[in-house]
Amino acid sequence: MDDDEQLAQIQAEVDEWSTNSTECFAISLLRSDGSEIADRFHPEFTYPIFGEEEAIFGYQDLSIHLTFAAHDLRPHIDIKYGKKFKAQGDVRPTDIKEALADFLPEDAFEAPVSDSEAASFRPPGEKIHSYTSEGRYFEIWCASLADAQAREIVENMQILVPLFIEGGSTLQLEQDWTTQRWKLFLQYQTDVKVTEGSPYSLVGYGTSYRVFTLPDRHKPLQSDLDLFAQSLDSFLPSPDGDAMETSRASDLSTPLELSSRERLSQFLILPPYQGSGHGQELYNTMYTHLTRPTNVREFTVEDPNEAFDDLRDLCDLLSLRKHVPDFAALRINTGIPADKLAATSHIPTDLIIVGDVRESIMRQTKIMQRQFDRLVEMHTLSFIPPLNRSRNRITRKEKCSNEHDKAYYFWRLYAKQRLYIHNRDQLIQLERNERVEKLEAALDGVQEGYAKMLEKVEARESGLETNGNAAVEGASAPLKVRKRKVVSEDDDDDEKEEREENKRARVQ
């Protein structure tokens, strides 16, 4: 046998004992009587658990079955195989339990016990929303993660994060007051016909946390400054050294009352329920609930993926166009005075879309700046007919005779300003001509994405599809989650978001 044949034989033996960890892994939700709710589903990713190759060595006919009690997500793991490889020196079968141990509570590996209290289970916290979809009833509950029951549910289901959210990490909560900054949103199907055990069955969940903000450096609100002064008074050590003193009469009672942002952290709709509008319900509910307190200034999202971005764009646009008249009225202003368009002038973005109005809607809606800017761009583009959205038609720039062409010219100027600022560090390294072309091409890509989103939004608005509760009637197949685009324009890092008024692109 030559070397190649020997290698092929070894490879064949390895293959014989190797199993794809995603394919052999099935998940199901169980009712209290042990029956399965909906079909079993597979994880999206298993590399955080079994390594980059997503392979488990040392077993034949391997199956890993992870079950969750549908109401409180108590997990149980069942590992079965036909044959197991006999260890030879360092070559030994993957220790499956050890690989899973970091992601599951210890009792997940023990024999399952029936839950005699399932029937009296109530989700933690308060019910904040309910809706019906395709004749079924759903509820969304919100609890603080300082609540022991909520924490237990999060710990029970933490393995869902590596299995379904790429790049997501499990929550490492401290045992101190800071857990109060965290909220858990649980979305349940509630089946009133269930007579035995719990009627609650998890559909999806989200988490969020509160971070404190300093008053806006550029245009601070008086209320922010007052709150900030009050917070210094309440929570900084007093000159005689009493740290975190909170007893003074007019002081804030908890740091949670400080001027803050809410950040949506994890978001998951379980595969059997994806593609049926439940993501929209959960997102809209989280946004509304989290932005309600007056001391919350902004709503942000931590490292969204592309599927989430689409969901968020759709929900935000539908909601702003429907419920915020000032936003719905925003248009591109084509009557810009000639002196504001000199080649050496800054792009007059505040004239193209009235700056003060924009700013005021952004504060009112609490949508973070970059997302808000994108929504304004999408909304204003929607009034320019698709046939007029062409670079070839605007060679006469602001002098175009067709009003839609003119609007399109100004729309591009407006959107280019944001893109330029976003990509400034890369763009300034290029020659002028190359820089202009790169920016134009980036905007073409952005516009294409906007056009697709607008088609969906307009279809919903004109009632061509059913409303958000049952967006895609009968659609039960999960949509494939696409990975994050590597388009620099769409890198979402809200921490990096800056108001760089002084770094302005010039009129092209």
Ligand SMILES: CC(=O)SCCNC(=O)CCNC(=O)[C@H](O)C(C)(C)COP(=O)(O)OP(=O)(O)OC[C@H]1O[C@@H](n2cnc3c(N)ncnc32)[C@H](O)[C@@H]1OP(=O)(O)O
């Ligand atoms: C901040 C974070 O945690 S980012 C991680 C987000 N979570 C994940 O990726 C985990 C796996 N996926 C999921 O949990 C879900 O599929 C979600 C959250 C992405 C979407 O929830 P769903 O309930 O499936 O969405 P819903 O049915 O409400 O769809 C509403 C819109 O969202 C967008 N959308 C939903 N899923 C996708 C997808 N996979 N790809 C692209 N767009 C999508 C579409 O615009 C869709 O409208 P359409 O149906 O008319 O095309």
